[in-house]
Amino acid sequence: RGQYVICLDADTGRTIWEYRYDWPYDPAGVYPGPRATPMYQDGLLYFASPAGLIGCLDAETGSLMWSVELTTQFQCDITGFGYACSPTVIDGLVLLPVGVFNASMVARDAKSGDVRWQSGSAAGSYAPAFPISFHGRRLVLGYLENSLVCHDRSTGALLWTHDLSQGYDEHSSW
Numbered sequence: 721r722g723q724y725v726i727c728l729d730a731d732t733g734r735t736i737w738e739y740r741y742d743w744p745y746d747p748a749g750v751y752p753g754p755r756a757t758p759m760y761q762d763g764l765l766y767f768a769s770p771a772g773l774i775g776c777l778d779a780e781t782g783s784l785m786w787s788v789e790l791t792t793q794f795q796c797d798i799t800g801f802g803y804a805c806s807p808t809v810i811d812g813l814v815l816l817p818v819g820v821f822n823a824s825m826v827a828r829d830a831k832s833g834d835v836r837w838q839s840g841s842a843a844g845s846y847a848p849a850f851p852i853s854f855h856g857r858r859l860v861l862g863y864l865e866n867s868l869v870c871h872d873r874s875t876g877a878l879l880w881t882h883d884l885s886q887g888y889d890e891h892s893s894w
Contacts, residue, residue, distance in 0.1 A: 723754055725767050727782060737782035745770040745802055755804035755846075761830065766809055770802025774816060776833060786833030793835075796820040804846040808860075811873060815851065817862050819844015825862045825871050837876030842867050 721744050727736040746752050756768040765779045775787035791798060796818065808815040813836060814828040824840030840862070847863040851873060858873040868882040 723769060725758055725765065725777060725782070727765075727779070739777055739782045739784065741767065741775060741787075742769045742771055742773060751801065755802050756806040756848075759807045759809050761809040764809075764830065766807035766814055766830075768803055768805060768807055768816070770798070770804070772796075772798045772803045774807065774814070774828070774833075776814075776830070785831075788828075788833055790816075790818055794818055794820050794823050794826075801846070805844075805848045808849040808851060810851045811858065813873070815849035815860050815873075817844045817847065817849055817864060819864060824864060824869065825849060825860065825876070827860075827873075827876060839871055839876035840869055840878050840881075842869060842881065 722740045723742045723744060725739045729736055744752055755770045758765050758767040760779060763779050764785065765777045768774050772790035773787060774790060776785040778785055790796060805817050809830055812830045814830050816826050818826050821841045823838040824842040824844060826838045827836045828834065829836050843865040845865045850861040852859050852861060860871050860873045862869040866883060866885050868884060870879045871877060872879060
């Protein structure tokens with residue numbers, strides 16, 4: 721038992737490889753299992769577990785390239801439902817809403833997993849990062865617990881915040 725990323729042959733459905741990344745999440749709960757959809761980019765497959773493990777696999781072999789525990793790196797708690805943000809990969813970055821002080825939005829290097837920038841201090845929710853281009857500027861939007869935020873995609877600079885609500889509020893998709 722556990723949580724896996726599974727690669728299937730598109731023509732036959734045959735399993736090509738499996739990568740076990742964690743024990744079952746909340747196995748006795750109402751919503752056991754993963755929350756986020758893996759992302760494929762340039763021969764690499766990125767995944768996120770409900771416990772906050774973020775990882776990158778070689779899509780051909782299923783070999784682990786890098787992984788990081790958000791809870792350890794950012795000394796944060798994952799909400800009861802679990803981390804549900806699918807990794808967003810663009811411009812050599814893996815964009816992730818983490819939702820903690822000095823890291824409401826984080827950009828990791830897609831190849832190494834190293835933090836390229838972290839910015840903002842707003843609480844997170846369940847929506848993945850959303851990259852946009854506007855008037856030639858490369859930006860990333862975060863739909864967080866109580867606000868919509870906009871960061872410069874290259875530097876992480878927080879450009880603006882739009883307050884949406886107060887108290888606990890769930891935002892789970894774009």
